[in-house]
Amino acid sequence: MPINQPYEEKELFRLIAAGDEQAFARLHTSYKDRLLYYGKRFLAEWPEVEDIVSEAFLKLWLSRADMQSDSHLANFLYRTVRHRAIDRQRALERRDQLLEDIKPAKETEGNQFEAEMVRVEMVHLLAHAVDSLPDKYKRIFELAYHADRSPGEIARILQLNPDTVRSQKRRAIEMIRQWVKEKRVVLPLFLCCCILAICHFFCSH
Amino acid sequence: MKFQATDIATLLLKKISGQLTAAEAAALEEWKNASAANRREYEALLQLTVVKDELKRYRDAQAAGKRLTIPTEEVASITIPEDTQDTTSPPTRTPFLRRYWAAASILLLLGLGAYLFYRDSSRPQALTSDNKHLPKDILPGRDGAILTLADGRQVVLDSLGNGLIAMQSGSQVTLQDGQLAYDPTGSVSGEAAYNTMSTPKGRQFILQLPDGTRVWLNAASSIRYPTAFVGSERKVEILGEAYFEVAKNANMPFRVNVNNRVEVEVLGTSFNVNAYENEANISATLLEGSVKVAAFQGMPSDRPVTLKPGQQAQIMQVGQKARSGIKVINDADIDKVMAWKNGAFNFTDVSLKDVMKQLERWYDIEVIYESAAPNVELTGKMTRDVTLNELLKNLGDLGVHCKLEGRTVVVLP
Known part of the structure; x- marks a missing residue:
């Protein structure tokens, strides 16, 4: 639906x-x-x-x-x-x-x-x-992916500990994953029915 | 088959992040195979370097977008009055115009004396004039829904006036004071047709089914139902949260399929079902009459339970299945369960995380936690018609501090 x-x-x-x-x-x-x-x-x-x-x-x-x-x-x-x-x-x-x-x-x-x-x-x-990331995560993400900076370089730019950068980068990626996960997709209906039927077939055997 | 670009784009992102379900993978595959152009695009977009380059290009476009602003007050003066059209030559078709910076010139030709678009060379200024039109606060949800008719057409019900919306097999569909009603026409031809009503985040709606049953649909929810009830039972499907006042008909039991996981068979009248996928439990709460609740794929030991008024059935939802039996709560807090329908939030003994889930749905926001969610339980009630800032201010008084960034609320430790 x-x-x-x-x-x-x-x-x-x-x-x-x-x-x-x-x-x-x-x-x-x-x-x-x-x-x-x-x-x-x-x-x-x-x-x-x-x-x-x-x-x-x-x-x-x-x-x-x-x-x-x-x-x-x-x-x-x-x-x-x-x-x-x-x-x-x-x-x-x-x-x-x-x-x-x-x-x-x-x-x-x-x-x-x-x-x-x-x-x-x-x-x-x-x-x-x-x-939609909080500012500090967004900055790290952009430096890592747009400017292709390594965690060490990012740490220097933002004056943070490299470990903090690594963990915040991971957290940023996790938040993006979560955002994507929660995004709903409307699948065409009859396709869903087929899948359900197939699942049902396997589950019941 | 017709796919929406946004849906395919979402599926691609899910694929990249390894979160595709089997059904989604099949849909994506089907799209990929539909044309050579699709296949090329699919293969390109799964490459990290391509995506990174495109994202950079998008950021450049956003920077260019800041130079491209549109002053609302001037759009207002650009109408196409009949007399102006008569006295000036038709401008848009003139080929030589195409090459010129069109917007301004056309308007000058039209003699309206207003620029629709102007490009501002100083960026900061352009930025502020762009933001001027954005609301600073986030407004609460309101009435509204989208109706999908049997032929797939969609109707947005937010601001339509009263009147006939559609004729569907066996019913005429009318909108009256923000409520949608199906009135049986008596003639059902062929198979039952199905309609779906969905509310996005930030909207709720009231619906009357062809048998007279009334349904209150909370935000981010949907219900699918036949446009005429025929045969030996009345069957509907829901996702999210809804409150039902079922019209009595002993010969035709009313069945609610909840997320394909739980079925509620209605023997009497009023009950609420809460089955948001991001909540731990599916819960059905009975106010009046009697309902029978059964899990579709539960443990063999799960027996359907029959609820008495004031009782709540809870079924834990894990992954794709309803699990570990049906738990019955004897004196459910009806006031709390029904708060949404009565236009209120009731946060009595609700954990902060659960409160935030409700706010996400009502204000169409996203909530993230700067660190772990503070382990506080809140109490208190408030009406749902307050703006988000007012609500966050109240939360602040209770010791929960948040900051708003766009439509994202960050909960501070």
């Missing part, structure tokens, strides 16, 4: 379709980082990416009345960013190899887009998990 859907967002989308600008501002805050991150996949320069993300939001706000279902809106933003980024790239580097990298010939665009969304969401979730 589904529980804890991306629930706030559904509600947000509904309000935006009705013209609620506060809701629009919240949507902007919650999606801009993901869209920038996604757009950077196609374009080299941040100002370019910032432009197309702004355009995508504006386009959404102006056509909000035509929006119908809820998940539609997030896809709309991502697709707009994708299309504009590729357009711009075409203009920048006509018939360049890069395009082939973005759109492998055998793959339909829909499949590619779906796979890309998974990457965006996974990195977004992971960043969120790290952000």
Whole structure:
């Protein structure tokens, strides 16, 4: 049974379709980082990416009345960013190899887009998990994984005992594991039924 | 099969951290095999170096995001009034505009005189204007739920007005003053259709089933039920916590499947079930009438027990199974059990950890402990409509000190 859907967002989308600008501002805050991150996949320069993300939001706000279902809106933003980024790239580097990298010939665009969304969401979730750590753990995690520092170096930077750094790093990882563990997934229903049936079969023999 | 990107992303994280269940592994496998693009993405994202690089890129995007702010008061002035549209040329389709820094130009063309977006070169300033719109305090939960209809469509019930929500097999579904009701239409065609109502953290909801049974659903809970009760029994499934007032019908017993672990057969009327997965026990508490409680996969010696009013059945939940028999408490603290339904917290003799679990669900927060959880038992009651800061202040008076970082509460030693 589904529980804890991306629930706030559904509600947000509904309000935006009705013209609620506060809701629009919240949507902007919650999606801009993901869209920038996604757009950077196609374009080299941040100002370019910032432009197309702004355009995508504006386009959404102006056509909000035509929006119908809820998940539609997030896809709309991502697709707009994708299309504009590729357009711009075409203009920048006509018939360049890069395009082939973005759109492998055998793959339909829909499949590619779906796979890309998974990457965006996974990195977004992971960043969120790290952000939910208390500050001191977060700092250690970032130094260890972003800056590739050893516990000894981190200890020097933060003026801590290396053992403390090691144990706090472990604790940080454990907290992230726990965060991931508690994150619920809605599995498609019939699949769950199959699994239950299989488990039941084995348990009863 | 259609997967949500967030769900697959979560499964990948679970896989990386070695926490996939068999069912989840099967779902992930299915997604992986659905297209070559998925397979490529799957293989890339399981490599630590890829994930690390992507995370760095995401942090860069966040830094760029701080330059990209949106002043709410100016969005308010960007409407698309009919007359403005008539007097200006349609702007968004003009191809040459695409190349320009679009947002501002389009708006100038529209003649509305307001910028929707502006890029602020000074970062600290941009940062404060971004934070300005975020609430400083965390508000308590409120009424709201999400309804999944038989065809998979989902309806958010938070702020919908009164009226007809849907026609489902055998029932019409209406919303009245924040409560959802199923009224039988008399004609049931074919098999029963199932609906699911779920509350996220920070929401609760009241539902009336087609037989007139009323269900109060606490936060982070869900109930699945047929849109019309046919046959010899009434069966529903729940996760989380719910209070039932079951309509009497001696010919059709009412059965509640709890987490697939425990079944409560209702012979009479009102009872509460608490079965959150992060709680040690599944407990069923009877207020009126009579219920029979049985574990699905208990020890052979486990007999179903029949509760009398005021009694509570507790079944320990360990891993996937209900274990070690059914324990019956004779005079359960009904006031404490029912506090949530009556809009209150009752912390009498509740350990700090258990208090925090309740707060996590009601305020949609996460609680972590700086060191081991202080071993204190609290007493006292308070209403559930206070903001989180007020509540934390009260906890502070009781000697439990916490600090709030975003939506995470850190309990200090």
